[in-house]
Amino acid sequence: MRAPDHPVMSKGDVLLAVENVSLRFGGVKALTDVSFDIRKSEIRAIIGPNGAGKTSMLNCINGFYYPTEGRITFKGVKRPKMRPYVAARGGIARTFQNVALFKSMSTLDNIMAGRSIKMRSNFFWQLFRHGPAMKEEIEHRRFVEEIIDFLEIQHIRKTPVGRLPYGLQKRVELGRALAMEPELLLLDEPMAGMNLEEKEDMSRFILEVNQQYGTTIALIEHDMGVVMDLSDRVVVLEYGRKIADGTPAEVKGDQRVIDAYLGVAH
Amino acid sequence: MLYREAGQFKTNYAADSAIFPLRQDRLGLGVIILAAYALAFIGNSFLLQAVMIPFLVFSLASIGLNILTGYTGLLSLGTGAFMGVGAYACYKLMTAFPGVNVIIWIFASGFFSAAIGALFGLPSLRIKGFYLAVATLAAQFFLQWCFIRIPWLVNYNVSGALDAPLRTLFGTPIMGPNATPQTRYLVVLTIVILLTWLASNLVHGRIGRMWIAIRDMDLAAELMGIRPLQTKLLAFAVSSYYCGVAGALLVFLWYGGAEYDVFNINQSFFILFMVIIGGLGSLIGSFFGAALIFILPIVLGIVLPAMLSPFGISVGADVIEHLRFMIVGALIIFFLIVEPHGLARLWQIGKQKLLVWPFPY
Numbered sequence: 001m002r003a004p005d006h007p008v009m010s011k012g013d014v015l016l017a018v019e020n021v022s023l024r025f026g027g028v029k030a031l032t033d034v035s036f037d038i039r040k041s042e043i044r045a046i047i048g049p050n051g052a053g054k055t056s057m058l059n060c061i062n063g064f065y066y067p068t069e070g071r072i073t074f075k076g077v078k079r080p081k082m083r084p085y086v087a088a089r090g091g092i093a094r095t096f097q098n099v100a101l102f103k104s105m106s107t108l109d110n111i112m113a114g115r116s117i118k119m120r121s122n123f124f125w126q127l128f129r130h131g132p133a134m135k136e137e138i139e140h141r142r143f144v145e146e147i148i149d150f151l152e153i154q155h156i157r158k159t160p161v162g163r164l165p166y167g168l169q170k171r172v173e174l175g176r177a178l179a180m181e182p183e184l185l186l187l188d189e190p191m192a193g194m195n196l197e198e199k200e201d202m203s204r205f206i207l208e209v210n211q212q213y214g215t216t217i218a219l220i221e222h223d224m225g226v227v228m229d230l231s232d233r234v235v236v237l238e239y240g241r242k243i244a245d246g247t248p249a250e251v252k253g254d255q256r257v258i259d260a261y262l263g264v265a266h
Numbered sequence: 267m268l269y270r271e272a273g274q275f276k277t278n279y280a281a282d283s284a285i286f287p288l289r290q291d292r293l294g295l296g297v298i299i300l301a302a303y304a305l306a307f308i309g310n311s312f313l314l315q316a317v318m319i320p321f322l323v324f325s326l327a328s329i330g331l332n333i334l335t336g337y338t339g340l341l342s343l344g345t346g347a348f349m350g351v352g353a354y355a356c357y358k359l360m361t362a363f364p365g366v367n368v369i370i371w372i373f374a375s376g377f378f379s380a381a382i383g384a385l386f387g388l389p390s391l392r393i394k395g396f397y398l399a400v401a402t403l404a405a406q407f408f409l410q411w412c413f414i415r416i417p418w419l420v421n422y423n424v425s426g427a428l429d430a431p432l433r434t435l436f437g438t439p440i441m442g443p444n445a446t447p448q449t450r451y452l453v454v455l456t457i458v459i460l461l462t463w464l465a466s467n468l469v470h471g472r473i474g475r476m477w478i479a480i481r482d483m484d485l486a487a488e489l490m491g492i493r494p495l496q497t498k499l500l501a502f503a504v505s506s507y508y509c510g511v512a513g514a515l516l517v518f519l520w521y522g523g524a525e526y527d528v529f530n531i532n533q534s535f536f537i538l539f540m541v542i543i544g545g546l547g548s549l550i551g552s553f554f555g556a557a558l559i560f561i562l563p564i565v566l567g568i569v570l571p572a573m574l575s576p577f578g579i580s581v582g583a584d585v586i587e588h589l590r591f592m593i594v595g596a597l598i599i600f601f602l603i604v605e606p607h608g609l610a611r612l613w614q615i616g617k618q619k620l621l622v623w624p625f626p627y
């Protein structure tokens with residue numbers, strides 16, 4: 001199965017539209033009638049208390065779940081029920097709330113693995129590690145080294161990621177997603193469990209990715225300060241429903257958002 | 267002092283991506299290969315026939331299973347049967363087309379086990395772990411049944427056994443009763459070196475990374491665009507190819523003839539133990555595992571009686587056999603608990619220590 005061809009989009013166009021999406025697990029309603037859109041080259045934050053359905057939303061977007069009701073259109077095309085790898089090949093990358101790296105591989109190999117779908121040389125050349133296979137390996141290595149420089153993780157290049165501290169693992173995971181050169185990057189709590197300095201670094205990386213490469217980013221984050229600084233628009237979920245949608249300033253002043261967040265420990 | 271990284275700077279990615287970046291490692295490998303060839307000329311028949319040839323054959327089968335279980339994380343109990351497919355395919359091919367050189371048929375036989383392996387790998391998209399192991403167990407029993415029940419596979423030979431016909435390479439017999447252990451060893455050694463090199467290329471490139479990605483975190487792999495079924499089936503096919511060639515070598519270049527029962531479930535477990543003890547996800551570990559499980563009992567069989575005879579204790583072959591099972595069992599439990607990455611990990615740690623010696627780190 002190939003991802004369908006899409007028209008080229010420019011900044012501000014609707015890249016992804018979520019329309020009346022509901023998602024149920026048996027009796028549990030993870031999402032109810034949620035609609036919002038993500039525009040090309042923006043940073044779109046998704047916030048809400050724990051269990052609000054944020055991760056479920058991302059899972060619908062990248063094809064891991066299929067909405068029970070409603071539809072999701074990506075670049076103007078309604079997404080069919082598809083395996084996640086098709087969504088990935090269509091240009092959607094993500095990181096996970098609980099780091100999901102390939103533990104035994106080095107930082108370098110993890111990010112190289114993110115290039116898998118970009119690599120073309122066939123089995124025969126792979127067998128001999130020669131000709132196109134080696135040429136390609138080096139080309140992609142060069143690309144990966146740029147990501148490594150960008151994320152300032154040169155010193156852990158050859159370290160198996162399982163041995164890295166949590167903050168660095170999150171950074172490697174971002175690198176792996178960037179290696180896919182995604183059009184839409186989904187970040188599920190990329191700063192959870194980080195100290196202030198690490199959060200600042202990560203915020204800087206996210207902003208730079210967005211500005212340098214024009215990558216559209218959907219970001220789940222609990223730290224309101226970070227959300228206000230980074231995002232262009234914010235959608236707020238509570239108990240699987242959308243309760244607010246707008247610029248950070250608008251959302252911050254919304255009474256329902258204040259109620260949802262008041263006195264709630266996150 | 268001799269084993270140092272210092273001064274070996276990599277100035278390009280090609281050099282840094284090399285499989286053996288350290289000069290000492292490359293030298294060491296060269297020396298080992300040379301020594302292995304030299305052994306053909308200085309080793310006696312017993313050493314070549316009873317130790318080296320089987321060691322190489324089992325190493326090859328272990329590499330096969332390691333690709334599937336070690337690298338891709340799919341447990342298989344059908345190794346014996348996949349080896350059998352290679353052996354029977356080789357027999358059919360070389361008796362049907364005696365004019366074509368047998369080396370070609372040995373390599374070709376692997377494709378048959380690869381196809382069968384991929385077929386039995388199909389359930390791996392849906393099932394994992396224990397249940398997949400049970401599915402491969404079904405393959406083991408089904409294929410074994412075929413080996414027994416389909417006389418066509420042995421050309422209606424009444425004994426039901428496979429026998430090695432006389433085959434030559436450049437006029438020298440390399441198979442059959444007239445082939446010396448020396449020539450058979452040289453053929454097996456060359457095939458194993460070649461296939462190990464290819465496997466090493468595969469696991470260090472894109473395909474290897476995809477296999478390990480599936481093993482370490484299959485969901486994340488799929489969300490990165492890696493197709494799970496294709497990747498797993500490729501692992502099944504490549505793995506079974508290696509097992510198939512190993513099976514053909516086992517029957518025709520080691521035993522000289524065999525019946526279906528060399529490909530039974532015991533063989534599957536035997537290879538699995540080698541992979542576990544040697545190190546899951548390590549090619550060199552496959553050799554370590556084969557050496558430990560196959561060669562250790564032979565050494566015991568020679569050393570133990572010699573050591574105990576001065577005390578008037580005689581050790582029979584049956585005692586050695588029992589000891590072998592006990593030792594292998596103890597080793598497996600030891601490695602599963604203490605060092606799940608097997609001998610290969612110990613080797614790694616040893617090398618790391620040597621790099622910084624005499625300092626602790």
Ligand SMILES: Nc1ncnc2c1ncn2[C@@H]1O[C@H](COP(=O)(O)OP(=O)(O)O)[C@@H](O)[C@H]1O
Pocket residue numbers: 025028029030048049050051052053054055056057
């Ligand atoms: N696979 C699943 N099976 C059953 N319930 C689920 C599943 N995934 C999520 N849920 C439920 O959906 C709700 C939303 O979860 P989630 O999307 O993880 O929230 P958030 O990321 O906002 O914290 C929760 O009540 C959770 O228990």
Ligand SMILES: [Mg+2]
Pocket residue numbers: 054055056097
């Ligand atoms: Mg979540």
